[in-house]
Amino acid sequence: MASDTAPVQHFIRQIVREDVESGRQPSVRTRFPPEPNGHLHIGHAKAICLDFGIAAEFDGRCNLRLDDTNPGKELPEYVQGIQDDVHWLGFEWAELRHASDYFEVFYRAAEKLIRDGKAYVDDLNADEVRAYRGTLTEPGKDSPFRGRSVEENLDLFQRMRAGEFADGAKTLRAKIDMASGNMNLRDPAIYRIRKQTHQNTGDAWPIYPMYDFAHCLSDALEGITHSFCTLEFEDHRPLYDWFVDHVDLAGHPELWQPLVEAGIPTAPSKPRQIEFARGNLTYTVMSKRKLTQLVTEGLVDGWDDPRMPTLSGARRRGFPAAAMRAFWERMGVSKQNSNIDFGVLEACVRDELDAHAPRRMAVLDPLKLVLTNLPEGHQETVEFPNHPKDESLGKRDLPFSREVWIEREDFAEVPPKGFKRLIPEGEVRLRGIGIIRCDEVVKNDAGEVTELRCTLDPETRPGGNATDRKVKGTIHWVSAMHAVAAEVRLYDRLFEVENPGDERDGKTLKDYLNPEAKRVVQGYIEPAAADAEPEAHWQFERTGYFVADRHDHRPQRPVFNRTVGLRDTWARKGR
RNA sequence: UGGGGCGUAGCCAAGCGGUAAGGCACCGGGUUUUGAUCCCGGCAUGCGCAGGUUCGAAUCCUGCCGCCCCAGCCA
Numbered sequence: 001m002a003s004d005t006a007p008v009q010h011f012i013r014q015i016v017r018e019d020v021e022s023g024r025q026p027s028v029r030t031r032f033p034p035e036p037n038g039h040l041h042i043g044h045a046k047a048i049c050l051d052f053g054i055a056a057e058f059d060g061r062c063n064l065r066l067d068d069t070n071p072g073k074e075l076p077e078y079v080q081g082i083q084d085d086v087h088w089l090g091f092e093w094a095e096l097r098h099a100s101d102y103f104e105v106f107y108r109a110a111e112k113l114i115r116d117g118k119a120y121v122d123d124l125n126a127d128e129v130r131a132y133r134g135t136l137t138e139p140g141k142d143s144p145f146r147g148r149s150v151e152e153n154l155d156l157f158q159r160m161r162a163g164e165f166a167d168g169a170k171t172l173r174a175k176i177d178m179a180s181g182n183m184n185l186r187d188p189a190i191y192r193i194r195k196q197t198h199q200n201t202g203d204a205w206p207i208y209p210m211y212d213f214a215h216c217l218s219d220a221l222e223g224i225t226h227s228f229c230t231l232e233f234e235d236h237r238p239l240y241d242w243f244v245d246h247v248d249l250a251g252h253p254e255l256w257q258p259l260v261e262a263g264i265p266t267a268p269s270k271p272r273q274i275e276f277a278r279g280n281l282t283y284t285v286m287s288k289r290k291l292t293q294l295v296t297e298g299l300v301d302g303w304d305d306p307r308m309p310t311l312s313g314a315r316r317r318g319f320p321a322a323a324m325r326a327f328w329e330r331m332g333v334s335k336q337n338s339n340i341d342f343g344v345l346e347a348c349v350r351d352e353l354d355a356h357a358p359r360r361m362a363v364l365d366p367l368k369l370v371l372t373n374l375p376e377g378h379q380e381t382v383e384f385p386n387h388p389k390d391e392s393l394g395k396r397d398l399p400f401s402r403e404v405w406i407e408r409e410d411f412a413e414v415p416p417k418g419f420k421r422l423i424p425e426g427e428v429r430l431r432g433i434g435i436i437r438c439d440e441v442v443k444n445d446a447g448e449v450t451e452l453r454c455t456l457d458p459e460t461r462p463g464g465n466a467t468d469r470k471v472k473g474t475i476h477w478v479s480a481m482h483a484v485a486a487e488v489r490l491y492d493r494l495f496e497v498e499n500p501g502d503e504r505d506g507k508t509l510k511d512y513l514n515p516e517a518k519r520v521v522q523g524y525i526e527p528a529a530a531d532a533e534p535e536a537h538w539q540f541e542r543t544g545y546f547v548a549d550r551h552d553h554r555p556q557r558p559v560f561n562r563t564v565g566l567r568d569t570w571a572r573k574g575r
Numbered sequence: 576u577g578g579g580g581c582g583u584a585g586c587c588a589a590g591c592g593g594u595a596a597g598g599c600a601c602c603g604g605g606u607u608u609u610g611a612u613c614c615c616g617g618c619a620u621g622c623g624c625a626g627g628u629u630c631g632a633a634u635c636c637u638g639c640c641g642c643c644c645c646a647g648c649c650a
Contacts, residue, residue: 008597009589035650070649126648133646137577140646171648181578183646192648211650232644235579275580277643282586330598332588334581337643341586344599354612388612420610429608467608474608542609570610 010333012054012274016226020058025225028060029269032086032093033215035067036078036199039303039310040085042324042345043286046279049328050228052091061094063222068100069214071198079199085311090321095222099214100200102221104258106209107161109217109247110172110190112255114153118246119190120146121156122173129171132178133186139179140186146175160193163206167193174213176242184239188212216240219271220249221256227273231335234275244270276333282498283342284309290501290509299513300494306561307494307517317491318537318547318563319345323352342493346564353537353545353563358386358393361431361476362540362560364488364523366405368480369452371436374402379481382432382462396528399482400433405524407543410475411452413441418573420473422452429474431541434460434467476541483524486558488546490519530558542566 007013019025032051034040040048055062064086068074086093113119122145124132134140148156157172159165172191180186190213195206216239219227227240249255249268259266280286285294286309294300294308303310306317314324327348331340379401386393410421410428422428427437433456440453459466493514494500500512529538532548532555539545544565552559 037650067650073649129648130646135577135646139577168648183578186646189648194648210648215650231580233650235645277581279587330587334588336581336588338587341599344587347599350611359609388607388609418610431608471608473610476609539609539611542611566609566611568610573610
C-alpha cells in the first residue's frame with residue numbers, strides 16, 4: 001500500500017532503515033498481533049499502519065497473527081472482524097497465523113527450559129504467588145517449590161498437560177530472580193492450567209501459555225525482525241529477550257519440527273521488540289471496557305455505530321480508509337503519551353473527501369421557494385460538474401423547476417450581522433441557476449415562514465449577459481418536483497468534553513455524552529444522489545460530507561450519514 | 576536509595592554540537608457561482624528547571640522538578 005503523504009521521520013523508521021542499510025536485517029518482517037477478544041478501534045489503526053506500513057516501505061512482509069492464548073475471552077467472530085477491519089484499512093497480510101498454531105512448539109520449549117533448569121512447576125495458588133512476589137519496593141521470596149529437580153518438574157509438567165490437575169492448582173514458572181526490581185522477572189508464569197475449550201484447538205489442551213512466553217516465541221517462529229508494541233511492554237522486553245535467548249529456537253530445530261511437518265515454513269529469527277506510544281484522541285474513549293459499556297448499555301446502536309471510534313464505526317461514519325492512514329502518518333510515532341485533537345482526524349477526512357467526493361445537492365431542513373416569473377409546470381435540466389476542480393469526475397444533469405426546496409437557515413427575515421444569504425427584498429445566487437430576488441414571504445397562522453416567492457433574473461442565467469453579476473451569497477437547492485426524500489443521520493462527536501475517560505469528580509462516561517451526537521432528519525436530495533451505492537461518499541454542497549449507509553441505504557429509500565461537516569467560518573463566528 | 580519510560584507552541588511532532596521543520600488549531604489578507612477548496616502572511620530570542628562543558632547546547636554532563644507504566648495463573 002503506497003503512502004498517502006510524504007513519510008514523517010520517526011525513530012522506528014530510523015531504526016529499521018539503519019538495520020536494513022547496515023545489512024543487519026536485510027529483509028524486514030513485522031506482524032500485527034491483536035488478541036481476538038474485541039473490536040479494533042482507531043488506536044489500533046496506528047499499530048496496523050505502522051506494522052504493515054513499515055513492512056511495505058522496506059519491501060518486507062507483515063503477518064496478521066491472532067494472539068489467542070487465553071481461551072474463553074477469545075471468539076471467532078472477533079477474528080473475522082479483525083480481518084475485515086485490516087482489509088478495509090487497505091492492508092493485506094503475508095500470512096494469517098494464530099499463536100495457537102504454535103502450542104506444540106511452546107510446550108516443547110517449556111520442557112527445554114525445565115531440562116535446562118530454567119523453569120519449575122509451582123504449587124502455590126494465586127494468592128500465595130502474589131504474597132511471595134513482594135511489592136514494588138520490596139523483593140519477593142522464592143517459592144518453596146522452586147528447588148524441585150528437573151525430573152520432578154518434567155513429570156509434573158507432563159501431568160499438567162495430561163490434565164491431571166485442577167485449574168489453578170499448579171503453574172509452570174520461569175526461574176529468574178525473585179528480587180529483581182523489574183516485577184516481570186520475578187519468576188513469571190509460563191503456563192497455567194485452564195480446562196477451557198479453545199476456539200481453534202478445542203479441548204486438546206488443558207494448559208495454556210502466557211503472553212510473555214507465547215508472544216516472543218511466535219515472533220521468532222515467524223522470522224519477525226522488528227516487533228512493534230506499545231509502551232507498557234517496555235518492562236517486558238528483558239523477559240522477551242530472555243525467552244528468545246534461552247529457548248534458542250534457531251539452535252533447536254527439534255522444537256519446531258511439528259511446524260515443518262505441518263508444512264508451515266519456519267526460520268526462527270532473533271526479533272527485536274521496539275515500543276511506541278499509543279495514540280489517544282480527544283472527545284472519545286478507546287478502552288475496551290468503556291467501549292463495551294457504550295454498546296451494552298445501549299448508549300450507541302452497536303459496535304459499528306457511526307459515533308463509535310471502532311474501525312467498523314469509522315467506516316460506517318464514512319471516514320475513508322485513506323484518511324485514517326494519512327492521519328496516523330501525519331501524527332508520526334514517538335514514545336510520548338499523547339491526546340491528539342480530534343480535529344486533526346477530521347481535517348484528514350476533509351482533505352481526502354474534498355479531493356475525491358463528487359458533489360451533489362441536498363436540502364436537510366426544507367423551505368419551499370417559488371420562482372413566480374417561471375411558467376407553471378416549468379421544468380428543465382441543467383448540467384453540473386461533479387467536482388469543481390477535478391474534471392475527470394464528469395458532469396451530471398440536474399432537474400430544475402419552478403418550485404425548489406432551499407435550506408431554511410439560508411433565509412432570515414431579520415438577518416444577523418454579516419448574513420450573506422436570502423432576506424426579504426434581497427438577492428442571492430441560486431447555485432448554477434442565477435440570481436433570485438425575494439419578493440414575498442408567506443407565513444402560516446403561527447407566524448412561521450412557509451414559502452418564499454421570488455423572481456429569477458433571466459439575464460444572470462447561464463448563457464445570459466449578466467452571468468457574472470455579483471451578489472454576496474450563493475445557496476443550494478433541490479427541485480421540489482424531482483426531489484427524492486431521504487433519511488439523513490447527522491452525526492457529531494460522541495462526547496462533549498475532551499477527556500470523557502476522566503472519571504475524577506465521580507463523573508462517568510454518561511455524564512459527558514453529547515445528546516446532539518445523532519440527529520435524524522428527513523431531507524430532499526437530487527435524484528443523482530439517490531442511486532448511490534452503499535458506502536459511496538458525497539459532498540452535499542455547502543453542508544458537508546456524507547456517505548450512503550452501508551447497511552440501510554436503498555435507492556428507493558436513501559439513507560445518508562453525515563461524515564463531517566464542511567469547515568464553517570460563518571457558524572464558528574456565531575459562537 | 577524498587578524498576579522502566581517521557582518532558583520542544585493550545586494539540587501532535589521533526590531535530591542526533593553550528594544557531595528551532597511540518598501538520599492541526601488560531602489570527603490577518605487574496606481568489607471563489609460551495610461562508611468549502613485553493614493561495615499568501617502571522618504564530619517558540621525559545622526546547623521542564625538550575626548549573627556545567629564548549630567558540631557555539633534543544634542536542635553532551637550533573638542535580639532537581641513533573642507526568643506515564645509495572646505487584647494477572649490478562650494481553
